[in-house]
Every structure is written in structure tokens, then in C-alpha cells.
Amino acid sequence: MQIVWQEDAPATVKDVLAQLHREKPLAYTTVMTVLDNLHRKGHLTRRRRGRAYEYSAARSREAHHARLMNEALDESADRSGTLLKFVGQMSPEELADLRRMLETGESSREPETR
């Protein structure tokens, strides 16, 4: 997918293969199968150009990433524990207070917990 997005123009199996070949040697049939699978899953659209197909991305990379971000930030994903975010939200007051504590090296907030 990265290559198809990079090209920004319809690409044939040969085009993709040429790009990938720089990184690792792959068979023509392998690349063809992968592109075909991506097409079947709806990530690529294709058009016949002569004897070969030309593949284009169905959705832009930005759209994909935006959707993934939305899913990750979605409240229900958070509540249901499907994914575990590193940290949630803090109020401006909390942030200010904690930053100050971190900078001054203060280590005790509630003395009674010690």
C-alpha cells in the first residue's frame, strides 16, 4: 500500500514489483497475489490497461490514518478496553501542578499516604 500511495498514479504489478525489488527480491506472482487481495478487500481499485491491471488506492493514506486515529480516540474503544491508551486526559490545573512538581523535584503530594 505504501508504494501505491507513494506513486500517486495508477500502478501495474510490474511498477510495484520494480519499487519493491530495491528492498527485497520478490516474485511477480507474489506481488500480483497481494495486489489482488488488497483489491478484493476494497483497498485498491483497478482498471484494465491492455493485458495488465492498473491499481489505484481506494482511499488516501490520510483518510486511512484519520480513521485509525478516530477509532483509537473513540470513547467506546476506551471504555470497552479493546485498546489500552497510554494516558487519558488531564485538566490544565493538574498539568500545571504536575509540571511544577516535576521541575522542582517535589516528591510528596499527600504526606498522609506515606
Add this chain to the structure above:
Amino acid sequence: MNPGLIAPLLITYAGCAGVLGHRLLTSARWTSRAPGLAVVLWQAIGTSMLLATAAAGLALALPAELLVHGVADFLNACLHTLRERSSTTAGALTVSAGLLLTMSVLARAAWGVASELLRARRCRGRQLADLRIACRRDDLMNAYVLDDKRTLAYCLPGRHRAVVITTAARTALTSSELTAVLQHERAHLRWRHDLVLSSAAGLRRAFPFLPALASAERACRALVEMMADDGAARRSGRRTVASALLRMASGDSPPFALAANGDGSAQRVYRMLDSPARLGVVRRTGTGLVAAALVLGPLAATATPALAAASGHCAFL
């Protein structure tokens, strides 16, 4: 002890365990000092309530003396007793009520947990497939990179596992903070926190009318974050984890607005900066024993009349 008392006693116990356990644990201060132990205790409470109710049903349907016989005779004895007791209307009702209680409670719990596990697995599988297609994978960090101006890091735990981090987060964090974040996420994966959360969520889904189970799920969610913080702090240091948390929570360029109120995340930073003393050996062992007692207790209660009958049996022999 009158065997007729066992069932109502067990049900009362289940209720008390729920109410008391929930109240004690929710207000306990020591849980942030030993989050792993707290998780075990929460799960023990839920399990205890479940086992006690199931055992109550069994106690209603079958007299415990049956447990004295060998396994081979057990089924015969059960059927015989059931037929015998069912010969009177009162007996039949008691038997059916008891069996129904046990079976429905256990089945419901199993359904809750299983459906939770399946749902989570399906969601995560789909997300991982999307990630694989759309994102670059950074081999050094062993994580997928999401292109976004907002700082975000998360993990997909369980079978379809992954760690994801945004480009903004990677630039904003210092290298030691980045390591801490990745260590935190990896701790979730390593210690299978998805199983902890799925079982808590599953029990809650099965019995949504029990506030103790809702508290348990909420508490476990916060506690596993503390456990992962501890895991990262062990290697990167508490201050690094604290500053990583702050940097990630600050978000980044608009439209990521700061929340008016925090959601409890600040407590984690306070905890990292506070460095509370670890719970002493005595308290830790004691708590562990309480958890064990909670789970084994209901089972023992059903078995005691059998043991008494067995000793009577032996004395006779």
C-alpha cells in the same frame, strides 16, 4: 450444622462479599501500592460471589452427604436422591430451583466472559489488519507509526497484538521517555492485561445489576495502568515515566483541546512522583490469603457437611 441452612447462608455470603468487598476495596489506600494484588483481590471477590451462588444451588438440590461416596456411585446416588426428593412437591420445587440456580449462574458467567473475549478479539483483529495495511512499522521501536499531529500511544493487547504510536508523539518525547512509553505498552502485552479486563468486563456483562462487578471492572482498568507504569518505571525510572505521561497528556497543536476536568490520569503521575513505599511482606501475604479464602471458602462450605458425614462414616466403620 443443619444442611438446610447451607444454601441461604451461601447466598447471604455472596451478597455480603459483594457489598463489603466492593466498599472496602474502593476506599482502600493500599491498592496503589500493590496494584497487582488489588487486581487479584477484585477478581477473587467476583469469583467468590459466583462460586457461592452456584454452590448454594447445589446445596439446595443435593444433600452434601452424597459427596462421601466415590465418584462412580456419586451419579447414581445423585439420581436416586433427586428422584426421591422430587416425589414431594416441596422437594421437587427445591431440587429444580437449586439446579436451575447453579446452572444459570455458571452458564451466564461463562457466556459473559466468552462473548467479551470474542468481541474484543474481533475488534482488535480488524484494527490490526487496518494498521498493517495503512501504517509503516518501525522495527527499532517494534511499533506501528500513525501519521498524526496529536500525541497518542496505545496497544492492542491479546492475540492480535501491536503497539501504535503517532508521529507527533515520537517527535515530542525524549528518547528515554519514548522508551518508557513503549515499555509501558509492552508490559500490558506481556502480562496479558487483556485477560484481566475481559474477565472483569465479562462478569459485569453477565450480571449488570451487581454494582460490585461494575466497580471491579473500573478498578481493574485503573490498576492495570498502574502495573504497567511500575513495569516501565523499573527500567526507566519513575520520573521518566512521569514526564512521559505529562508530555503525552499535553497533547499537541489544535484542535486537540485540553479537557476541563481530568479523567484520573493525573493520579498516575502523582503516584510516580510520590514513590509510595511497597506493601510489607506481612500485608501482602495476608491479602493473598484473603483472596485464596474468598475463592476456596464457598467450596469448603458445601463440603463441610460431607466431611462431617464422612467422619461419622469412618467412626462407624
